[in-house]
Amino acid sequence: MTTTLNAGSWRGTDLGTRTVSYTERDAILYALAVGAKATDLDLVMEDRLRVLPTFALTLAQWAPDELGSRGAFDTKTALHGSQELTVLAPLPRSGEIALSARVGEVWDKGAAAVFEVVVESDYFVATWSLFAPGYGGFGGERGPSKPAGPSGDPTVTTDLVTAGNQTALYRLLGDMHHIHIDPVAAAVIGQPRPIMHGLCTLAASTLPLARELGSHPADLVQLSGRFAAPMFPGDTQPIRGWLGDRGVDFEVGGAITGAHARFEA
Known part of the structure; x- marks a missing residue:
């Protein structure tokens, strides 16, 4: 190492x-x-x-x-x-x-x-x-600040509905970390039960978002988001979006903030 x-x-x-x-x-x-x-x-x-x-x-x-x-x-x-x-x-x-x-x-x-x-x-x-x-303080640049959130009422609203077995499926794709399946491991990081993979939550949000926009999720060309808090399998979180010229800014409950997606057929 x-x-x-x-x-x-x-x-x-x-x-x-x-x-x-x-x-x-x-x-x-x-x-x-x-x-x-x-x-x-x-x-x-x-x-x-x-x-x-x-x-x-x-x-x-x-x-x-x-x-x-x-x-x-x-x-x-x-x-x-x-x-x-x-x-x-x-x-x-x-x-x-x-x-x-x-x-x-x-x-x-x-x-x-x-x-x-x-x-x-x-x-x-x-x-x-x-x-x-613990790895900062080396004299480098701080980098970009967290962008301001969208203002005004959302123009797109829908829900992300997750399944109780969603992390059990997603982990088969390679991320086998125990916090997503084992209650004991989740408790070690202070969570009451196993948590969703952040990438699963972000990707899953694009399906209902695309449907609400009249797009197909496979037509996604741009996606970004910040992981702000854990989401639990079986939970439902609201998706709030703000349409713009270059796609939609959105957030998923308190789990994902500062997100952006663009779909092109």
Whole structure:
């Protein structure tokens, strides 16, 4: 394991390349895990399958894990602060995708550092922002401030309804952390029961949001959001959105704030 005293020295680090493969079955399992219904045939039936763009985030999860395994931060205390996804082309139904990863910016928040992990491919660019307590104070730039929330009444309202077994399904896609399935592990981090994966919550919100906008969730081309609080499987949270020229700004209860999505047919 490589370690460093200066978090800023990780900026620009090459995290390597990887070719990931998946089948139609994997893409269908993902759709079910983020809330697709049996009646959403173009998301759950191989004959007419459209792969949800957010499936890319499970394919690229190895990259932030790689940075943690190299000792850049304490994986037990680091938090997934926010996520961005830019879609460049539709994901194929199955096959292999070459991914490359690097550390982008490393921001100095004083008491913590924020590491950006950027994953690039022919199909998407994804950026993780990882909040690492205890790794700030290295003399770097603080980075952008939290943007102001939208003002006025929302122009789009709907609900994110989650299933009681949603985390049990989602973890089969690679994030096997025990806090999403084991009540004992959840209690260790001060939660009354297992919590939703942040990426599952963010991705799941795009399905009802797309329906409310008259779009298809597979037509997503841009997505971002901050993880503000945990959500629990089986819960329902309101989605409030504010339409603009370049998509919709939205929030999911208290769980996700500062979010943005854009759909293009």
